Amino acid sequence: MTIIHWFRRDLRLHDNTALAHAIGDSGGLVLPVFILDDRLLKGQMIGPAKVSFLLESLADLAQTLKQSGSRLVLRRGDPRYELLRLAHVCRVQAVYWNRDYSPYALSRDASVESTLQSAGFRTQHWKDAVIYEANELKTTTDRPYTVYTPYARRWRQQLQQQPVAVESATSNPLKLQQGDWSAVESVPLPDSTEFGFTAPDPLFSGGANAAQQLFDRFTDCSQHHSIATYHQQRDQPALPATSKLSPHLHLGTISPRACVRAARSFIQRADTLAVDGASTWLNELIWRDFYNQILAQFPSVVHRAFKSQFADIAWDNNPDLFAAWCAGQTGYPIVDAAMRQLNTEAWMHNRTRMIVASFLTKDLLINWQWGERYFMQHLIDGDLAANNGGWQWAAGTGTDAQPYFRIFNPTSQGKRFDPEGTYVRRYVPELAALPAPYIHEPWRLSTEQQHQYGVQIGHDYPIPLVDHQIQRQRVLELYGQRTSGAG
C-alpha cells in the first residue's frame, strides 16, 4: 500500500518521525509530497530570504530523494485539494505528517484532516518538531507552564527519566520504493526571483546537507568557535560563536532530537571541556520547546500581549523613527550595526536582537509588534513562536517578562559585548576609523576629533535620534502606570 508523507517543516529524510512511520507501514512505498502554499509564501510574515532558504531546502530534499530512488512531488495550491487529488490518483491508503503548532498550521491541518477523512483516507500525525509537546509537561496542578525556569527544570528532569524522547526516529536505513505514479504531476521548483529574493549569506545555504555541515562544525570542539566555547562567546556579536542552526531548526532540515542528543552527550561525558557550553546550548533548545508550547497553549499571543495589563500601552509609534530603526540610522552604533546586519544578511546575532528590540520599544516607544513583523519579514530564521516570545519578553509584555525597569542601555550594552567595536565597524563603515573609546558614543567626539577620524556626526552618521536617559524616564512612567492598580 502507498502512504503519502506530507513534508512541511521537516525537510529531511533522516530522523523524521512521520516519514519513518510511513516507510515502516507501507514497506517503503511512500509518496513524498510538498505543497507550496501561496497563503504563506506571499503573506505578511515571510520575506525573500526565508523563501529562498525554503526553495534551496526543497531542492536539496528533491535531490536526496532522487538518490534514494524516489522523487519529491511538488504541488502548488490549497493543501486540502492537492492532497485529496494525489490520494485519489495514487490510490493511497493514508497521509502522514509531523505536527506544527502555529495557529495557522493547526487550523489548516484540522481542515486537511477532515477533508481527507471524509473522502475515506486515513490520516496520522506525529510529534517531531519538539522534544516535548505542550500536554507532556504540565505543572503539578495540571496547567501549562508560563515561567521558563520551572519549565526548564521539569524538561531536564523528564529527559533524565525518559531519554527515549530524543532517540532517533529512524534506526533502520531508509528504503524508499518508486511506485507506479506516472500520472502524478509535479510542478517545477519555482524560480526564487518570483518571490523577489536576494541571495543571503552563503553560510545560510538551505537543505539538510548544509545543516549537517553546520552541525558538524559546531560540535567539533577542536574548532576555535564551537559548542565547547558557546557559553563564553555566544554573547559577543562580533564572533561566529553561535550554531547558526536556527533556520534549519525552523524548517526541520536538522533534527531537533539530534541537537539535544549531541548536547546531552557532551554534558554526560564529564571528561570533555564542553559541559558548560553544551548545557548553555541545551538551554536554548529548551527555550525553543518553551515558546512552541506557549504558542500552542496561548495562541492569542500572536496578536496581543500575553500580559493583558500591557495590551494597550500608549506607544508613540512615530513612523519616521521606525523607518530610521529599520534602516540602521538611529545614531546608536550597536543598534544601527545590528539592523544593517539584518538588512544585508537576513540574520542578526541574538544579543543584538535583544538590544534593538529593547531600543525600539523602550527608547523609541514603538509597539513591539512593528518590530516583530519587521523581523519576520527579514530574518532567514523567522519563527513565529520564538520571534513572538522574544519580542514580548523584550517589551515586557510576555510570559516571564523581564521587569519593566530593566531597560537596556545601548551604549553600555555595546561596550560590554562589543568592547573593541569590531561588530560596529563591520556594519557601520562610516565609524570604522573611530578608536574603541568612542565607537559606541560617537556623539562625544569633538569637532577636531571628527575631522581627524573622517566622520562628521550629523552628516556622515546621525546624531542620536532620541536621548536614552529621557526616553528611559518616559517609558518607566508609561509602564509604571500599568503596574499600579489596574491588573
Add this chain to the structure above:
DNA sequence: CCTGGAGTTGTCCTA
C-alpha cells in the same frame, strides 16, 4: 489550603 522561594540575558545610584 497555605508558604515561601524565585523569577534569562540590567541599570543606576550610593556609600
Add this chain to the structure above:
DNA sequence: TTAGGACAACTCCAG
C-alpha cells in the same frame, strides 16, 4: 573606585 542594593509588586510553582 567599586561593590551592593534598589528598582515593585506580583504571579508562578513546588512542597
